[in-house]
Amino acid sequence: QITLKESGPTLVKPTQTLTLTCTFSGFSLTTSGVGVGWIRQPPGKALEWLALIYWDDDKRYSPSLKSRLTITKDTSKNQVVLTMTNMDPVDTATYYCAHGGAIFDYWGQGTLVTVSS
């Protein structure tokens, strides 16, 4: 049974760096073809694909956010970490992590991050 869960701060101040952790079970990020991605959704708006890391440490980023994002994995802890620098109120969203290579078949419950001073 595959599960994922996001954790991190619910409130960050503008200009701060956001660090989110995705802790997963039921699969290994050392298995060929496996990836974990991050997707966000501002309140009432559409999904936005952010970043993806594969089993072989290949990393992909949204071009529009690439300068602000870093995705890493810790296979010993079954975790994937996303950092986003220079947070702004427009980054207020629910952030999801999900299992998949390009499409996502298992999702975490999401965590709402509010950016406000």
Next chain:
Amino acid sequence: DIQMTQSPSTLSASVGDRVTITCRASQSISNWLAWYQQKPGKAPNLLIYRASNLDSGVPSRFSGSGSGTEFTLTISSLQPDDFATYYCQQYDSYSPYTFGQGTKLEIK
């Protein structure tokens, strides 16, 4: 980036209706298209991949078709559980793997 445009943005229908949602890509994506269903306050749920393949456990009233730049998601007979927002996602080109803007399916 490849842009994905869904239509309509909102669709009102009744239980038992047959409904179709369209997703258009700004350039050809072959059949590298997925559909998700999202209910309020919940994470999206994968319905269809490779344009027409139902994910495990998805009811057969859902179907997908299309290739190139135009795709459709059809629900053959709407059930109460189907009222939700639907998103398409292209994964042909990492540009990135963009989502459509969503189609909200409402009860008429």
